[in-house]
Structures are given as C-alpha cells and as structure tokens.
Amino acid sequence: MGILELLFGLWLATTVMAFACDAEKIAKYDFQSIKGVYSAVQSKKTPPSVSETTWSLGICDRISDIPECKDSELCGTTRVTLDGETFVTQVIKVHDVAAQFLPILKSKSQSGIADKDNGGVRAEYNNIKWGDQRVKVSASFMCPGIDYVGDLDSLSLSSFSNTEVKLEMYTKAACANKQPHKHKADDGESWGWFTWIFIFFVLFLSIYIIGGAWFQYNKGNSIDFQTALKEVVENFVDVIKGLPIFVKEIIEKFTGNANRGEYSAV
Numbered sequence: 317m318g319i320l321e322l323l324f325g326l327w328l329a330t331t332v333m334a335f336a337c338d339a340e341k342i343a344k345y346d347f348q349s350i351k352g353v354y355s356a357v358q359s360k361k362t363p364p365s366v367s368e369t370t371w372s373l374g375i376c377d378r379i380s381d382i383p384e385c386k387d388s389e390l391c392g393t394t395r396v397t398l399d400g401e402t403f404v405t406q407v408i409k410v411h412d413v414a415a416q417f418l419p420i421l422k423s424k425s426q427s428g429i430a431d432k433d434n435g436g437v438r439a440e441y442n443n444i445k446w447g448d449q450r451v452k453v454s455a456s457f458m459c460p461g462i463d464y465v466g467d468l469d470s471l472s473l474s475s476f477s478n479t480e481v482k483l484e485m486y487t488k489a490a491c492a493n494k495q496p497h498k499h500k501a502d503d504g505e506s507w508g509w510f511t512w513i514f515i516f517f518v519l520f521l522s523i524y525i526i527g528g529a530w531f532q533y534n535k536g537n538s539i540d541f542q543t544a545l546k547e548v549v550e551n552f553v554d555v556i557k558g559l560p561i562f563v564k565e566i567i568e569k570f571t572g573n574a575n576r577g578e579y580s581a582v
Contacts, residue, residue: 335389335439337376341417342437345457346489351376356473356483365398369406371473371483373455378411385409390441390453392481408446410453415439420456420490435459436490455483457490513556 337348355372372379374389384407385391394406420435436458444451460468468486475482 335373335375335415339415339417344492345437346491346493347375347457350469350487350489353377353379353381354469354471354485355382356471358473358476362396365396367405368395368397369393369473369476370395371453371471371476371481373471373483387411389413390444392453408444408451410441410444413441413444415441415455420458449478451479451481453481453483455485458484458486459491460486460488 335347337351353372353374355370358369360367360369369392371392372382372385372390377389379385379388379391382391382393384393384404388409388411390410390413392406392408393404396403396405416439418438418440420438436456438454438456441453444453455471460466464486466486468488471483471485473481474484
C-alpha cells in the first residue's frame with residue numbers, strides 16, 4: 317500500500333497545477349511572494365444546527381493539511397454542527413484543472429484599487445463537477461490602493477451558492493510589476509563630437525603621411541614631415557579652442573538667447 321501511495325504522490329507532482337506561479341498570463345504579478353494555502357470561512361445559523369462553509373485555495377501550492385481536501389488545489393467543504401457533533405456534508409475538490417486568468421480593470425466603485433490601468437487579476441475555474449451539478453469558482457486578487465485599510469493577503473468568501481462561488485483577496489502580489497525603462501547601454505553607437513573630431517584628425521594625418529611618402533617614393537620630392545606634422549597639430553589645436561564658442565553660438569541660436577541688438581520704434 318505504501319508503494320501505491322508513493323506512486324500516486326509522484327503522479328500528482330507531475331500533473332498540471334491549477335494556479336501556477338509561472339503561468340504566462342500572471343508573469344507580471346508576484347504571486348510567488350504569497351505562495352501557500354489560504355482559506356475563507358462563512359458560518360450560518362440553521363437552527364437547530366450551525367453550518368460552516370470553508371473554501372481553501374492553494375496559490376502555487378497544493379492543500380495538504382485538510383484531510384477532506386488533501387492533494388487538491390481548490391476545495392470547498394461544508395460542516396454541520398448539531399448537538400455538539402460535527403458532520404462533513406459537502407466536499408468539492410479541484411485538482412489538475414488549469415485556471416483561466418483575466419485582468420481586473422479599476423472602476424469608479426472600487427475606491428480601494430490603485431493604478432488606473434490595472435486592478436488585479438481574477439482566476440476562474442469553470443465546469444467543476446460536483447455530483448450532477450457544475451460549479452464555477454472565481455478568485456479575484458485585487459491590488460490595494462493607498463487609501464485601502466482592510467486586511468491584506470486574506471481570502472474572503474464574497475458569495476456562495478450551489479452553482480457559483482466568488483472568492484476575494486486584496487494583496488500587493490496582484491499589483492502589476494512595472495519594469496523601469498532601461499536605457500540602452502552605450503555600446504559605441506552614440507559617440508560624442510570630440511570622438512568624431514579625433515577620428516577625422518587621425519584619418520587626415522594618416523592620409524597626409526601616406527600620400528606624402530608615396531609622392532616622395534615615386535617622384536623624389538622632398539617633404540619636411542616634421543614641419544607638416546607641426547602645422548597639422550597647430551590647426552587641430554585651433555579647431556579645439558574655437559569649439560566652445562561655436563557650441564555656444566549654436567545653443568543660443570536654438571534657444572533664442574542670442575543678442576539681436578537693441579530695437580527702438582520710431
């Protein structure tokens with residue numbers, strides 16, 4: 317019997333998880349931070365008994381500590397207490413049913429939800445078989461706003477019937493992670509003006525020296541390379557000295573701060 321239980325456990329480990337943190341549609345949320353099993357309880361007096369309905373949801377995890385719901389990912393139970401004795405009258409277990417994730421958009425009535433474009437995400441489980449009926453379960457995870465003062469990371473049961481169950485949770489895990497804009501790294505494509513001037517200077521000097529050597533070799537003309545090099549360097553220095561004034565004039569031209577002289581109407 318132990319071997320069968322082990323094989324069954326291995327089979328469950330390889331099956332599809334209903335609420336998987338690595339699901340593509342919830343990649344922008346941080347549900348991994350609230351991984352675990354959460355339960356919502358609702359009690360109702362039904363004289364002479366008391367009925368207690370509990371819905372448990374495993375977020376990126378399976379339910380293991382509730383005997384009736386063991387190895388499931390979503391489970392609903394109803395317990396009735398009568399004359400001091402408690403009886404389990406209803407069990408709805410869900411496992412290996414992939415949830416459908418839908419965005420929750422903020423509306424004017426949802427004052428506790430932050431972000432104008434994203435209010436959270438809703439996980440829907442459709443066509444869950446329970447006896448002869450089909451049950452739909454939805455779990456809404458809502459991003460809390462600045463003015464929200466309720467409990468966080470607490471599952472609540474907003475409505476429950478024999479055909480539809482609605483669960484809610486306010487959690488920061490449902491706030492979409494907005495990736496900061498990453499500036500493109502400077503890989504050499506956006507060089508400054510000084511770099512380009514230096515490149516042109518090196519090219520000009522190389523062409524001048526190579527060309528002079530070629531003429532000297534073919535025609536025997538004598539070229540004083542030291543004098544030529546000195547002249548090129550002096551010209552380059554003059555260009556560098558004049559750049560600040562040139563840049564200043566360009567900036568004033570575009571900003572309209574250049575001195576246009578005085579104007580007087582006659």
